[in-house]
Amino acid sequence: MTPLHDESARLLRAALAVSAATIAAIALGNAGAARAESFDGPYAGAAASYESFSGALSGAAFKAYAGWNIPLGKDWVLAPEVSLAASTAEASETHETATFTETTTVSIGRQLGAELRLGRRLCEEALIYAAGGWPRFAVDARTTRRPKPCNACTPTQSEIGCDEDVWTIGAGVELALSRRVTLRGAYALADGDAYHRHGLTAGLALQF
16 A cells, blocks of 8 residues: 555645646746846745755655745845645665564655745845745654564564654745746755754745
């Protein structure tokens, strides 16, 4: 049986692919539009990340995000943002004794996040920003134990899961490809009780 979080991750990745294709098509159609209203008002987008967690745990993440750019005078922009992501990060470790072999696989599932961005315009088409926030991600640990010798034996399996809350800080650059479409690149560091994470993200957003 396919785990529920794996099925959810596939559905989310498919939805993000469709969203990214739609945004790219709009970007091409508006390439020559004026940028006077860039970084102002609501937006939604899709992003892909590479994430490295504690130990050997690493992988890709696919995220949908939405927020609201609030101009603060001429040069500054404040933006609250929320996100939902699915991760492929996974790592396994095997332990052997004289009587059994035990393999534990840890994986990251869905991720929820909220953050606040503060940016400064470099020009009408470019924004640099710092961000801080709170993500929560699901952690699954599956352990399989096989006795020795194992001739037609039945391995024993156990699974536990938990949610990890972390804080995050980061910085990024966002470029206006047109009046309605922006491209961003960002780095974020997250830290919690059991895990820390480094992440590099590229995203495409549509402004409304």
